[in-house]
Each structure stands twice: as C-alpha cells, then as structure tokens.
Amino acid sequence: xxxxxYAFAVIAAVGSISAIAVVTARNVVHAALYLVVALLSVGxxxxxxxxxFAGWVQILIYVGAIVILFLFGLMLxxxxxxxDTLDNTHRWVGLxxxxxxxxxxxxLIQDAFPLDAEPFExxxxxxxxxxxxxxRDFVLPFEAxxxxxxxxxIGAIVLARKxxxx
Amino acid sequence: xxxxxxxLLVARIVLVFFGLLISVLLYIWFERKVIADLQTRKGxxxxxxxxxxxxxxxxxxxxxxxxxxxxxxxxRVYLLAPVLAMFPGFLAFSTIPFGTGTTLxxxxxxxxxxxxxxxxxxxxxxxSIAVYGVVLxxxxxxxxxxxxxxxxxxxxxxxxxxxxxxxxxxxxxYSGHLSFSEIVAAQDRVWNVVPMFPAFVVYLICGxxxxxxxxxxxxxxxxxxxxxxHTEYSGITFAMFFLGEYVSTVTVAAIGVTxxxxxxxxxxxxxxxxxxxxxxxxxxxxxVIYLFVLIRxxxxxxxYDRLMAFGWKVLIPFGLVWVLITGAIVVLPAELxxxxxxxxxxxxxxxGATLLLSFLPIGRSQxxxxxxR
Numbered sequence: 001x002x003x004x005x006y007a008f009a010v011i012a013a014v015g016s017i018s019a020i021a022v023v024t025a026r027n028v029v030h031a032a033l034y035l036v037v038a039l040l041s042v043g044x045x046x047x048x049x050x051x052x053f054a055g056w057v058q059i060l061i062y063v064g065a066i067v068i069l070f071l072f073g074l075m076l077x078x079x080x081x082x083x084d085t086l087d088n089t090h091r092w093v094g095l096x097x098x099x100x101x102x103x104x105x106x107x108l109i110q111d112a113f114p115l116d117a118e119p120f121e122x123x124x125x126x127x128x129x130x131x132x133x134x135x136r137d138f139v140l141p142f143e144a145x146x147x148x149x150x151x152x153x154i155g156a157i158v159l160a161r162k163x164x165x166x
Numbered sequence: 167x168x169x170x171x172x173x174l175l176v177a178r179i180v181l182v183f184f185g186l187l188i189s190v191l192l193y194i195w196f197e198r199k200v201i202a203d204l205q206t207r208k209g210x211x212x213x214x215x216x217x218x219x220x221x222x223x224x225x226x227x228x229x230x231x232x233x234x235x236x237x238x239x240x241x242r243v244y245l246l247a248p249v250l251a252m253f254p255g256f257l258a259f260s261t262i263p264f265g266t267g268t269t270l271x272x273x274x275x276x277x278x279x280x281x282x283x284x285x286x287x288x289x290x291x292x293x294s295i296a297v298y299g300v301v302l303x304x305x306x307x308x309x310x311x312x313x314x315x316x317x318x319x320x321x322x323x324x325x326x327x328x329x330x331x332x333x334x335x336x337x338x339x340y341s342g343h344l345s346f347s348e349i350v351a352a353q354d355r356v357w358n359v360v361p362m363f364p365a366f367v368v369y370l371i372c373g374x375x376x377x378x379x380x381x382x383x384x385x386x387x388x389x390x391x392x393x394x395x396h397t398e399y400s401g402i403t404f405a406m407f408f409l410g411e412y413v414s415t416v417t418v419a420a421i422g423v424t425x426x427x428x429x430x431x432x433x434x435x436x437x438x439x440x441x442x443x444x445x446x447x448x449x450x451x452x453x454v455i456y457l458f459v460l461i462r463x464x465x466x467x468x469x470y471d472r473l474m475a476f477g478w479k480v481l482i483p484f485g486l487v488w489v490l491i492t493g494a495i496v497v498l499p500a501e502l503x504x505x506x507x508x509x510x511x512x513x514x515x516x517x518g519a520t521l522l523l524s525f526l527p528i529g530r531s532q533x534x535x536x537x538x539r
Contacts, residue, residue, distance in 0.1 A: 029243065029305055036298075056287040064294025065324075071301045072320050075313060127284060127344055 008048055015041030023094075032070050039063050053127045170271060182279055186259055190412045194221040196452075197459045204463040231401035238308030239398065247306055248399065248406035251299025255413030258292035261285045262420050263347050264447045265430050268440035277430075277444060278347065285346040286334050289421055293330070293376055296414060297323045300378075300395050303407070307398040315394025318384050318470060323376060325477040330372035332485030333365040336492040337425050350429035357428040361495070361510050364488045364517065366426045368481055370457070373418040375477070377411060379458060381465040384473060419454040423447065427454075491517065 001009075018037035025031040039062040046055035134142055195210065195218050202209025210217030235241055265277030282288050297320055304316020338344055340362055341352040349358075359366050375382040384394075396407045423429060427450050434442030468476070491513045498509050 027240075029240075029302075033243070033302075052282075052284055053287070056284050056291055060287060060291040060294060064291055064297075068294065068297050068301065068320065068324060071305070072317070072324070075301070075305060075317050075320075 004048060008045065011041045011044045011048065015045075028074060029071065032067055032074070035070075036063050036067050039067070053130050171273070174270070174273065174275060178275070178279060182260065183256065186256060186413060186416065187409075189416055190409060191221040191225075192218070193416060193455060194412060196455070197462075200456065200459045201463045204460075225405060228405040229402055233401035233403055234398070236308055236398050240306040240308065243302050243306035244398075245403065247299050247303035248403045248410070249299075250302065251296060252406045252410035252413070254292040254296040254299075255410055255417045258289050259413070259417045259420060261288050261346055262417075262424050263350055263429060264420070265444035266440060277440075281345060281347050284344045285349075286338055286344050290327075290331060290334065293327060293414075296376075296410070297327075299407070299410065303399065304395040307395075309398060312395050312397045315397070319378060319395055322382065322384055322473060322477070323378075325474060326372045326375035326382075326481070329368055329477060329481035329485050330376060332482065332489055333368040333372065334425070336365040336485070336489050337362055339489070339492045339496055342496075346424050346429075350424060350431065353428045353431060357426065357431070359426040359428075362426060362492070364484070365492075366422070368485050368488070369422055369426065370454075371481065373422060374458060374461065375473075377414045377418055379411075379415060380462040381468050382473060383467065384470050415455065415458065416451070419451045419458065420447075422454055423450040487517075487520075 015038050018034045018041070021034040022031050022038060025034055040059060043055045043058040043063070046058055198220070199209045199217070210220035213219040213223045235244055260279040261282050263276070263278035263281070267274060267276040267278075269275065300319045300323065301316050304312040304314075304319075307313070337349070337358055340358065341349045343349050343352060378384075396404060399407060430443035430447040432442065432446035432449075434446075495509050495513055498504060
C-alpha cells in the first residue's frame, strides 16, 4: 500500500465511525459534532484525491455553514441546555431505508468504477479548471440548482413572514 | 526533503507561532495604552517599563487560577470550545506572506508558512470554524446568559461572514488569483485599496464584527449579558478565548494588509533586502490595528437589531453591487478594448451617483419604529 492508501484507510475509518456515532448519539449537539467529523473526513478524501478546491469548499460549506446553522437552529428553537436524551421510535423503518440506500449506492458505484478498473490518475484540479467546466459544460444544471435554491429561499421567507396588521 | 529542510520547516512554524503570541501580548498593551490616552488616563504602568509586561503578568495570573467546570456543563464540549476558538486565528495566519524571504544555508526560506493555491478559501474556512468556539461555549456552559450570548454572536458572525466573503470575492475577481502570494505579486503597480476601496471598507467593518470587537461586541455586552458566551469560563480556558480573539484581530489586520494594502510591498534601500518587506508588513499591520483601536475607543456599542439590519440591508447589498461592478471592470476592458482605468472611473462615478440618489427622500415613506408588544 502507498502512503495515500494508508491515509485513505485512516480517514475512511474515522469518517465511518463518526457517521455511525451521528445516529447513535443521544445528545443532539453531540450528534452535530460527530457530523462535523464525518464531513471533515469527506473533505479530507477530496484533498487526498488532489481536488484541493472541492475539498476546501466541502469544508467551508458543510462544516462552516450548514452544521453551524443546525446548531444555531437548535439553540433558537429547542435550547437543549446540558444533557438531554434523544431517541427515535422509527428504528426499523430507518434501518430499511438505510439498507436500501446503501445497496443502491454500492451497486451504482460498483457499476461505474469496477474493482478491476484502471486506477485513477491523481488529478490536480486547479480552481480555474473547475470554474471553466462548471460554467462552460455544466451551465444549465448549475442554473437549475441556483433556481431551486432561490425558490427555497423565497418559500422560507413566505413561511417565516407574518402579515402586517396581525 | 532531508533533515535540514524539516528542521527549517519546524523552526519556521515555531517562529511564526511565538511571533504571533508576542505580537498579541504587545497588541493588548498597545490597545490599553491608546484607549487610556483617548480617555486621558495613563493606562497600565506597573509591570515593566511603561507597563509593557502587563499582558504577560495577566496571562501568568490566569494560568495559575482555578479552572471551574460548572455542574450543569457538558464537560467534554465545554473544554473543547476554547481550543476551537483559539486555533483558527493561528491557522489562518499560516498562509499570509509577511516578507519576500531570504536564503539560509543555500536554501530559499519564504517568509510564509504555506503558500496554498486557495489561500482565500482557507481563510474563509477558518473564520467559519471559529464560530464553533462561540456556539459550543454558549451551549456547553449549561446556563442562560452564555446561551443568549452564543445565539446572538453566532447570528452576527454568520451574517457578517457573508458580507466579508463578498468583499473578498471582489478582490479575487480583480486580481484573478486565490493565492495570497499571487495577490501580493499582482499589486506591484497599484495597491488594491485604490480600485477596490468599497470592498476595503466592507472588509474592515466585517473584520471588526467577525472578531467581536467593539462597537460590534454584542457577544459579550457586559451591561446585558454578564459576559456573553464565556461567562462561565475562568482561568486558562478564559485566557484561551481572550487570546483567540486577539490573535484573530491580528490575523484580520494581516489579511487586510495582504489583500488591499500591498502586503509587504514598500520602498526599500539596498542593504538587508530581506528585512525591509517584513518591516513594511509590520508597520501596515500596526496601522490597521491602530485604526481598530481608535474605532473601539470612539464609537458606542451598536444596538443588536441595528447591527443585524446594517449587516443584511446595507453591507450585503452593497457588497453584491460592488461584485457586479468588479465583474464589469474585469470583463468590459477586454470586450470593448477600453482602458481599465476608464471603466473604473465610470464605475466609481455611477456608484457615487447611486449613493447620492439613495439619500434623496424620493419614494420613501415615513416608517414608524417597531415597538415590541
């Protein structure tokens, strides 16, 4: 094994363990912190593949923005000070869905990148390459996603807004 | 890489770390002295000549104090929070070039720890990780005032991060690079502060808000929240929050100098060519910090709802418009075969006209102040 493979093994193990801990943690803030570790290990995997831009954007967006917003929302709504316990009554449904998603993803990834396929060449993705392919080849999906986000934003404002005079 | 390279690398890391620590010690003394001067006091005078060792004495005192973990606290998260608050400032500083570099033992030593290709993204990632320290401290303390302080402060930091990101986007569009050394290299003729002055102003305001300094120190607001998110902390854990805040301030000033004020650039005589850029960098960072201290000493604390309104309704739209104008400045000269300066002048005129128009009372209804019921 190369140094890269050793590093991947460590990162994958840390990521998987913390991903399991996300759903087994009894405290919702602890679960969010385990989610941070899991997302950091995804970012580290990108970095290992040489995709510097994607790796740091992953960390910036998911760790820096999304989980922070989770925590912020938790504090605004529930304010779980100190120790509290958390459980879910839909364990069997959850297990079924998780198994289904795992099987589907495993099949798709195995189909796209078979084990006996040629090993990847490490791609040193510079930011300009990413930008060019995103805004030249994938402009339509990009715009579609932006539109979806805009719609979600407006929807959130409509839901949160109270009408004047009430 | 052989052992000498490793040794030099470790030496550089240690030097930058302790250099930053010492600069923070001096900076706290400097801030207390300047504010004392503004208030016609003498400030700290006892420890060392003119009180220069006062921060060191404070640090040693805090180190030996008892660290208390409240009964209601979540112990592990409570102890993790100060670490998360302290380190992002140091880590963000590691990408900043603070000189041209020199040659030692036949090897080139850059005055920069790492030259990341995506320096700006790294800095943004670090500022967003610094928020964790505040959130977790407030939550894990297990009492009400820290939680309130953390909620406020998180909202403030997230909001101002957006505006700060917009000002950084304008700079990176203008210079066309994400790496700090390239951005400094691109400022050889004109510093970015001249064409990007609006972005510089937005950056400075957001920098003050991001580091929770007065007049934006709503996170602590002694008169309302005891001390905000670090109310329950004592001893060394409190010192870590304090240190983290001041290290981030130095880092914010250093990033501002690198992005807008030409970094280490400045006129230099011929002897000791490695020294002058470093001195220029120090001088510029000190000036920016002096500006921060003056602002702190002059302005009263902003009310919380006004702070948020200012961030969302003024800074972010302004930043967005400036990003748009920057795009025009970058693209139009190539398309229309114009000079960059011409486009810039017209953009500045348009911006000024818009600002003037926005002050005219056209179509603006008298809004009544919202009274909480």
